[in-house]
Amino acid sequence: MASGAHPGEAPSPLLVFETLWGYQRSAALRAAIELDVFRAVGEGPGDVASLARQCSASERGLRILCDYLTIIGLLSKEAGRYRHTPTSAMFLDPRSPACVASTARFLGNPAISEPFQHLADIVRSGRTTLAGQGSVEPENPVWVEFAHSMAPMMAPMCGPLGSIVLEGLAGPIRVLDIAAGHGLFGIEVAKQNPDARVDAVDWAPVLEVARTNARKAGVEDRYDMISGSAFEVDYGGPYDIVLLTNFLHHFDPPTCIALLKKVHTALKPGARAAALEFVPNDDRVSPPLAAGFSLTMLASTASGDAYTFRELESMYREAGFERISAHPVPTGPHTVVVGHAA
Amino acid sequence: MASGAHPGEAPSPLLVFETLWGYQRSAALRAAIELDVFRAVGEGPGDVASLARQCSASERGLRILCDYLTIIGLLSKEAGRYRHTPTSAMFLDPRSPACVASTARFLGNPAISEPFQHLADIVRSGRTTLAGQGSVEPENPVWVEFAHSMAPMMAPMCGPLGSIVLEGLAGPIRVLDIAAGHGLFGIEVAKQNPDARVDAVDWAPVLEVARTNARKAGVEDRYDMISGSAFEVDYGGPYDIVLLTNFLHHFDPPTCIALLKKVHTALKPGARAAALEFVPNDDRVSPPLAAGFSLTMLASTASGDAYTFRELESMYREAGFERISAHPVPTGPHTVVVGHAA
Numbered sequence: 001m002a003s004g005a006h007p008g009e010a011p012s013p014l015l016v017f018e019t020l021w022g023y024q025r026s027a028a029l030r031a032a033i034e035l036d037v038f039r040a041v042g043e044g045p046g047d048v049a050s051l052a053r054q055c056s057a058s059e060r061g062l063r064i065l066c067d068y069l070t071i072i073g074l075l076s077k078e079a080g081r082y083r084h085t086p087t088s089a090m091f092l093d094p095r096s097p098a099c100v101a102s103t104a105r106f107l108g109n110p111a112i113s114e115p116f117q118h119l120a121d122i123v124r125s126g127r128t129t130l131a132g133q134g135s136v137e138p139e140n141p142v143w144v145e146f147a148h149s150m151a152p153m154m155a156p157m158c159g160p161l162g163s164i165v166l167e168g169l170a171g172p173i174r175v176l177d178i179a180a181g182h183g184l185f186g187i188e189v190a191k192q193n194p195d196a197r198v199d200a201v202d203w204a205p206v207l208e209v210a211r212t213n214a215r216k217a218g219v220e221d222r223y224d225m226i227s228g229s230a231f232e233v234d235y236g237g238p239y240d241i242v243l244l245t246n247f248l249h250h251f252d253p254p255t256c257i258a259l260l261k262k263v264h265t266a267l268k269p270g271a272r273a274a275a276l277e278f279v280p281n282d283d284r285v286s287p288p289l290a291a292g293f294s295l296t297m298l299a300s301t302a303s304g305d306a307y308t309f310r311e312l313e314s315m316y317r318e319a320g321f322e323r324i325s326a327h328p329v330p331t332g333p334h335t336v337v338v339g340h341a342a
Numbered sequence: 343m344a345s346g347a348h349p350g351e352a353p354s355p356l357l358v359f360e361t362l363w364g365y366q367r368s369a370a371l372r373a374a375i376e377l378d379v380f381r382a383v384g385e386g387p388g389d390v391a392s393l394a395r396q397c398s399a400s401e402r403g404l405r406i407l408c409d410y411l412t413i414i415g416l417l418s419k420e421a422g423r424y425r426h427t428p429t430s431a432m433f434l435d436p437r438s439p440a441c442v443a444s445t446a447r448f449l450g451n452p453a454i455s456e457p458f459q460h461l462a463d464i465v466r467s468g469r470t471t472l473a474g475q476g477s478v479e480p481e482n483p484v485w486v487e488f489a490h491s492m493a494p495m496m497a498p499m500c501g502p503l504g505s506i507v508l509e510g511l512a513g514p515i516r517v518l519d520i521a522a523g524h525g526l527f528g529i530e531v532a533k534q535n536p537d538a539r540v541d542a543v544d545w546a547p548v549l550e551v552a553r554t555n556a557r558k559a560g561v562e563d564r565y566d567m568i569s570g571s572a573f574e575v576d577y578g579g580p581y582d583i584v585l586l587t588n589f590l591h592h593f594d595p596p597t598c599i600a601l602l603k604k605v606h607t608a609l610k611p612g613a614r615a616a617a618l619e620f621v622p623n624d625d626r627v628s629p630p631l632a633a634g635f636s637l638t639m640l641a642s643t644a645s646g647d648a649y650t651f652r653e654l655e656s657m658y659r660e661a662g663f664e665r666i667s668a669h670p671v672p673t674g675p676h677t678v679v680v681g682h683a684a
Contacts, residue, residue, distance in 0.1 A: 011432040013442050013495070015415055017631065019371045020449045024458060024637055025364035031461035058468025063626075064640040064647070065465050070627040071634045073357055077627055090353040100355050107362045116366060119373035123407050126400025153355070284405075285412040285419055289359065292413045295366055298406040305406070 028068045030108050033101045037066065038084070038092040046081040098152070105149040111135055111142040115299040127302045135300040136250045138229060139203050143181065147202075147209035151182040154245075156331040157276065158188035164327045164336045165241050165274045171195055173240035176266060178230045179247040183210025183223075185276065186243055190219040201226045201233060231259060237266035245276035249293070252303035253315055260319030260339075267341040273321060278306040279328075279335035289333040312337050370410045372450050375443045379408065380426070380434040388423035440494070447491040453477055453484040457641040469644045477642040478592045480571060481545050485523065489544075489551035493524040496587075498673040499618070500530035506669045506678045507583050507616045513537055515582035518608060520572045521589040525552025525565075527618065528585055532561040543568045543575060573601060579608035587618040588676075591635070594645035595657055602661030602681075609683040615663060620648040621670075621677035631675040654679050 032038060040054035052062040066082045069075040074092065075082045084093060091100050106112065111130070115122060118129045128134035135142055162185075172195040177186030180200035187210075190196045198219070200210050204227035214223040226233050230247070242263050248256045263273050280291035290306060297304035307315075309326045316324045321339030328335045374380060382396035394404040408424045411417040416434065417424050426435060433442050448454065453472070457464060460471045470476035477484055504527075514537040519528030522542035529552075532538045540561070542552050546569035556565040568575050572589070584605050590598045605615050622633035632648060639646035649657075651668045658666045663681030670677045 009428050011428040013429075013433045013440075014631070015429055016371070016433050016442055017445075017449075017495070019367045019414060019416065020446055021634075022364035022367035023369070023455060024634075024641075025361045027365075027458035027461045028637060029358070029361045029364075031465055034462040035465060055465075057466045060468040060645075060647075061465030061640060064636045065461075067626045068634055068637045071630050072361060074361065077625065086351050086353040087355075087357050091355045091358050098355075100358055103359075104362055107359075113365060116369035119369045119407075120376040123373055123377060123397075123403030124399045126402040153359070283419065284409045288413050289356070292363075292366075292410055294406045295370060295410045298403060299366075303402075305402075 024068075025072050026108070028065060028072070029074065030104050032065060032069055032074075033092070033104045035065075036094070037062075037069070038088055038101065039094050041066075041075060041082050041084055042089065042093040042095055046083055048080070051082065098156075100152040102149040102151075103153045106142070106146050109142055109145055111140065112296070112300055119299060122299055126298075128298075128300050130300060133302050136304075139205075141205070143203060143206050144209065147182040147206045151184055151213070153332075154182065154184055157329045157334055158184050160327075160329045160331055161185055161243075161245075161274070161276060161336055162188040162192040164338065165189060165243065165272060166192055169193070169240060173197075174237065175199070176235055176237065176239045176242045176263075177201065178242060178244050178263070180210045180243075181206060181246070183207075183213045185245045186210075187214050187217045187219055187223070189241065189243070190214075190222050191217060197222045197224070199224045199226055199236065199239075201228070201230050201235070203227065203229075231262070235262070235266040238268040238271070239266055240268055240271045242267060242271070242273045243276070244273060248275055248312070248315075249277060249297055249306055250301050250304040252305075253307075253311065255303075256307075256315045257318045260315060260321065264320045264341055269341055271341045273316070273339050273341070275312065275337045276329075276334050277312065277337060278333060279309055279312065279326065279337065280306050282308050282310060284308065287333070290335070309335070309337065313339075366410075367414050368450070370407060370414070371416065372446050374407060374411055374416075375434070375446045377407075378436070379404075379411070380430055380443065381436050383408075383417060383424050383426055384431065384435040384437055388425055390422070393424065440498075442494045444491040444493075445495045448484070448488050451484055451487055453482065454638070454642055461641060464641055468640075470640075470642050472642060475644055478646075481547075483547070485545060485548050486551065489524040489548050493526055493555070495674075496524065496526055499671045499676055500526050502669075502671045502673055503527055503585075503587075503616070503618060503678055504530040504534040506680065507531060507585065507614060508534055511535070511582060515539075516579065517541070518577055518579065518581045518584045518605075519543065520584060520586050520605070522552045522585075523548060523588070525549075525555045527587045528552075529556050529559045529561055529565070531583065531585070532556075532564050533559060539564045539566070541566045541568055541578065541581075543570070543572050543577070545569065545571075573604070577604070577608040580610040580613070581608055582610055582613045584609060584613070584615045585618070586615060590617055590654070590657075591619060591639055591648055592643050592646040594647075595649075595653065597645075598649075598657045599660045602657060602663065606662045606683055611683055613683045615658070615681050615683070617654065617679045618671075618676050619654065619679060620675060621651055621654065621668065621679065622648050624650050624652060626650065629675070632677070651677070651679065655681075 186198040278290040278293040293306040316339040324339040377397045528540040620632040620635040636648040658681040666681040
């Protein structure tokens with residue numbers, strides 16, 4: 001059966017209107033996070049007057065916002081009182097350790113969302129309307145925001161990624177974490193292997209966030225930093241593991257291959273390069289979150305994409321890697337693609 | 343069971359991320375409509391190169407956009423070719439008489455969508471960030487856009503509305519169509535009753551659209567216009583039917599009651615006032631489209647709302663109406679609320 005085809009489906013304009021109004025869902029959730037509505041709902045008692053007081057908001061506004069959040073499944077309502085759904089309790093109440101509310105700051109950042117106002121122009125030209133290389137323009141401050149606010153989305157994937165890249169490796173190893181961002185992935189490897197040393201590459205202001213996280217995790221003494229562009233800095237090495245998390249999708253295949261070749265020269269023979277990526281199936285329309293990520297790359301970069309495993313495998317091979325394998329991360333929409341230096 | 347509650351539901355961050363990315367769905371559909379992608383898909387053959395040529399767009403952009411439309415259920419894809427789903431064929435291909443693509447121009451109009459950029463501020467203050475009375479500020483040009491582009495959303499509801507308001511009425515009647523917009527509702531009444539005369543009230547530039555539609559429908563000789571504010575103009579009369587379509591929701595109850603009282607004075611005894619409205623259930627969180635419309639009124643007006651039948655009934659009563667009844671329209675998200683002049 002064709003992907004996206006629904007042969008038995010009756011035509012309905014509802015999906016069209018819900019899609020045209022989709023921006024309202026994003027706006028409602030962002031507003032609720034900004035107003036700290038999910039904390040107030042968790043604290044109770046959940047009636048409109050109390051919530052309006054807790055959030056310093058009008059009763060009219062608060063009532064309509066909470067009704068809307070209920071309609072889209074992010075709150076529940078009973079006898080005029082709003083309560084958490086299982087999802088909002090775990091992922092939106094700031095008192096929950098799994099809360100991902102901070103990701104709204106990056107996902108709603110104008111550097112990421114603004115180009116969608118000009119999407120028709122972007123489809124015409126085939127590249128972002130942002131200046132230069134778009135979101136990957138050197139020293140773009142959006143990556144400091146990423147490092148600060150996206151950690152809660154990435155955190156659940158750290159454990160599985162660490163296990164995948166460390167499998168069969170023990171004792172003293174050296175790890176290079178390219179485009180480290182919040183640093184959580186490299187830090188996790190250092191936590192899982194107490195003899196691992198990590199070198200993190202990113203823009204200097206971003207590395208400040210990673211350094212703070214390394215300190216919190218107690219691995220600061222095995223954590224070093226190389227500030228600058230991953231395409232320009234000297235990596236040093238040789239390394240046992242190179243991490244490339246959420247990075248390759250910003251660039252076209254020739255650029256990815258050039259980078260992977262540079263990575264290859266910094267690896268010990270047989271060492272591994274691990275990319276954490278949104279990897280769609282060959283049909284490019286499934287699974288939804290990984291495949292849909294292409295649109296973000298279209299909107300915010302000059303030539304990035306969400307690459308299929310076949311495409312990534314071919315880039316790895318061309319850069320001199322072998323034994324290339326895909327490991328879907330069970331706790332997130334990402335896949336870890338591992339290649340070994342020949 | 344509480345509305346929106348999903349006691350057995352496992353918590354999942356997916357709904358959170360899909361909601362934060364909801365604006366991308368709107369942007370993708372708007373871009374596709376602007377680029378005439380749905381016409382090109384309907385004409386075939388549907389491969390990326392052909393579509394890019396037909397839409398004067400880049401192949402990269404077109405491919406990623408069509409993949410995304412497939413992911414969100416608005417196209418299908420098989421062996422690299424894009425085809426219509428039943429919904430896109432009927433409601434998005436401009437060659438279909440039921441096409442609603444033009445509604446994107448109103449629903450994406452900055453006067454409607456821009457306030458959602460400031461939704462937290464709006465919830466704080468309880469009113470739109472738009473100047474004055476927001477979308478219902480006198481002579482707001484957005485209503486000319488509404489009259490031009492929203493007709494395809496309203497057209498399927500005209501027939502049922504005409505039958506509801508004309509039930510049991512025959513022979514020469516006079517109809518007042520308040521905030522006529524595209525004029526389709528009054529025109530439909532004139533079509534169903536060849537002895538009906540219609541007076542349409544709206545801002546002059548909006549009435550030009552209604553006049554054109556009356557001419558196309560062949561009822562121009564029974565169609566007159568009263569240009570100006572529904573709150574200020576002299577309605578004349580007395581009328582057998584007054585239509586108030588998509589109007590009351592822009593105002594607070596006292597304003598609605600004042601308007602209904604004015605309407606009452608223009609009616610024959612026993613005559614009917616019919617409001618076409620988004621009418622949520624008493625829980626205010628169902629059905630989704632009608633209940634969710636409150637957020638649009640919060641964002642774009644000073645004090646409007648989607649009113650429950652109970653609330654509308656109470657306004658009608660206070661304005662002197664009796665025998666008030668609700669008639670859900672089977673072909674749309676709206677309900678017709680009819681009251682009779684005492």
